Amino acid sequence: MNQVVARSVIRRLINSQKSPMSTFRSHDDIAIANRQRPGIIGGGARVLGTRMMSAAGENEAAKENKVSVTSYWGVARPKVKREDGSDWPWNCFMPWETYQADVSIDLNKHHKPKGFLDKMAYKTVKLLRLPTDILFKRRYGCRAMMLETVAAVPGMVGGMLLHLKSLRKFQHSGGWIKALLEEAENERMHLMTMVELVQPKWHERLLVLAVQGVFFNAFFVLYILSPKLAHRIVGYLEEEAIHSYTEYLKDIDRGLIENVPAPAISIDYWRLPQDAKLRDVILVIRADEAHHRDVNHFASDIHFEGKELRDAPAPLGYH
Numbered sequence: 232m233n234q235v236v237a238r239s240v241i242r243r244l245i246n247s248q249k250s251p252m253s254t255f256r257s258h259d260d261i262a263i264a265n266r267q268r269p270g271i272i273g274g275g276a277r278v279l280g281t282r283m284m285s286a287a288g289e290n291e292a293a294k295e296n297k298v299s300v301t302s303y304w305g306v307a308r309p310k311v312k313r314e315d316g317s318d319w320p321w322n323c324f325m326p327w328e329t330y331q332a333d334v335s336i337d338l339n340k341h342h343k344p345k346g347f348l349d350k351m352a353y354k355t356v357k358l359l360r361l362p363t364d365i366l367f368k369r370r371y372g373c374r375a376m377m378l379e380t381v382a383a384v385p386g387m388v389g390g391m392l393l394h395l396k397s398l399r400k401f402q403h404s405g406g407w408i409k410a411l412l413e414e415a416e417n418e419r420m421h422l423m424t425m426v427e428l429v430q431p432k433w434h435e436r437l438l439v440l441a442v443q444g445v446f447f448n449a450f451f452v453l454y455i456l457s458p459k460l461a462h463r464i465v466g467y468l469e470e471e472a473i474h475s476y477t478e479y480l481k482d483i484d485r486g487l488i489e490n491v492p493a494p495a496i497s498i499d500y501w502r503l504p505q506d507a508k509l510r511d512v513i514l515v516i517r518a519d520e521a522h523h524r525d526v527n528h529f530a531s532d533i534h535f536e537g538k539e540l541r542d543a544p545a546p547l548g549y550h
């Protein structure tokens with residue numbers, strides 16, 4: 232067993248050392264490979280909606296940057312532009328995946344706990360809030376960053392389990408797989424934004440590791456046993472997130488937290504103005520949380536009515 236592990240580690244080390252030479256190809260290599268693909272390369276630039284592909288342009292830009300890039304069978308990465316014509320800098324999301332958050336969404340909506348499961352969900356969330364209150368107090372930047380590492384888990388777990396169910400039962404999901412995975416991705420973008428503002432310390436990274444290990448497995452089991460309880464818990468967690476971001480905004484308005492310029496990633500992702508500030512970012516993140524609250528309480532309600540999620544169309548297209 233130990234030999235197998237050791238062999239695997241050595242193989243990984245060897246492969247990782249090999250990769251710059253074996254998989255990373257020079258731009259000249261890409262150009263040669265491109266010349267061997269008539270129709271893609273010879274034709275120069277072609278425009279597909281907002282996408283612009285230009286092998287020559289790619290190579291020129293690459294030569295300028297002098298950075299090695301991988302190639303996908305010799306096909307240069309499509310060149311994507313912003314509306315103002317500047318290069319699109321992100322690979323993690325594209326312009327057609329961006330959106331403007333609905334900041335007019337009702338922030339005060341609250342699902343009153345009705346039965347036993349509702350009360351259990353509500354109490355669980357209130358209990359979970361205690362350690363974060365003690366640990367972070369009013370350090371809302373740090374608090375938000377740490378909580379977003381947890382917030383992106385339920386959507387992924389729910390989406391994954393529904394995906395597997397769809398495969399097992401040869402059934403459609405009613406859009407719920409997509410809706411829950413969208414939520415997970417949206418939460419991850421909150422994290423990618425927050426981490427631009429607050430750099431996690433080593434002990435916070437360690438805490439995230441431990442919390443993720445516990446929370447992922449706990450939520451996975453809970454979702455299998457009782458999706459209605461799982462979604463209700465997430466609904467209440469989102470209510471808490473709205474509260475936390477409201478407090479964050481209050482501290483910005485009081486001048487306790489500096490209203491720094493918005494991170495570049497947030498300006499592109501939420502289509503914010505170029506001079507957007509941290510306050511604008513928190514406003515759109517809070518609106519996202521309100522949307523997640525409604526999605527999850529809705530999902531739980533469907534289960535409480537004795538139906539399956541696929542019986543009600545998923546709220547897609549909100550962002």
Ligand SMILES: [Fe+2]
Pocket residue numbers: 379382417418421472516520
């Ligand atoms: Fe979030």
Ligand SMILES: [Fe+2]
Pocket residue numbers: 382418469472519520523524
């Ligand atoms: Fe959320």
